[in-house]
Amino acid sequence: MESKKSDEVAISSDAKANYDAKGKAVEGDPPPPPPPVVVTTKATKIRNIRGKKGLAIIDIVLRxxxxxxxxxxxxxxxxxxxxxxxxxQFFQFHAQYNDLPTFTFFVAANAVAVGYIAFSLPFSIVCIVRPHAIGPRLLLVFLDTVMVALVVSAAGASSAIVYLAHNGNLNSNWLAICMQYNDFCQALSGALVASFVAAVFFILLVVNSTFALKRK
Structure with missing residues (x-):
């Protein structure tokens, strides 16, 4: 009787060993890890390429x-x-932009910005043809940031002079000249607005390029 029980125990032990050898879970062991999930990235890559091309087209429009x-x-x-x-007999009342160095700097800064836009357009086109190219995009981000600083500084300095021309400053005995030079002041005010609009476009260019670099 005892030998029969020992044989049954031996058989059950062998069966358990065979059960474990097949790689099945044993009570008390942690569950096996789930099988790896394979995700197809082809559609994701296509979406990323289209997104980068769209940002590159927006870049050209902003430029x-x-x-x-x-x-x-x-x-x-x-x-x-x-x-x-x-x-x-001795004076002629004449006003021109180069009478003040601030307006000379204003004209030069905006002219440099125009030249930079002409220089940067080929690089922007390269970003459309090769949306994953990093070098041209980094160059544009750096130069766009420089243009933001240049245009904003020129527009900010000129806005102070235009404000004094319109309103004067009684504490400094600076008289408003726009009552006499109305056309001159109106033209400078319009140029100032256009320069600030250009600065906003350059800021949007920096933001757009940053998003393009962030997309993988």
Missing amino acids: LGAGSAALAAAYIAGNTEQILPFFT
Whole structure:
């Protein structure tokens, strides 16, 4: 009787060993890890490429907008001139943008911005043809940031002069000249608005390029 029980125990032990050898879970052991999930990335890559191309097209549109606004600012300010219809024996009342270094810097800064836009358009086209190219995008981000600083500084400095021309400063005995040079002041105000619009376009360019670099 005892030998029969020992044989049954031996058989059950062998069966358990065979059960374990087949790789099945044993009571008390942790469950096996789930099988790896294979995800097809082809559709994801296509979406990323289309997204990068879309951002590159937006980049070109923003560059054209920035170049147009900067060109308008430089042209209007550079051609702003007014001569009053009255004069004296020794003085002629004449106002021009280069009478003040601030407006000279303003015209030069916006002209540089226009030249930069013409220089950067081929790189922007490269980003459409090769949406995964990192080098051209990094170069554009760096130069766009420089243009933001240049255009904003020129527009900010000129806005202070335009404000004084319109309102003057009684504490400093600076008289408002726009009552006499109305056309001159109106033209400079329009150029100033165009320059700030160009600055906004450049800021949007930096943001757009940052998103393009972030997409994998």
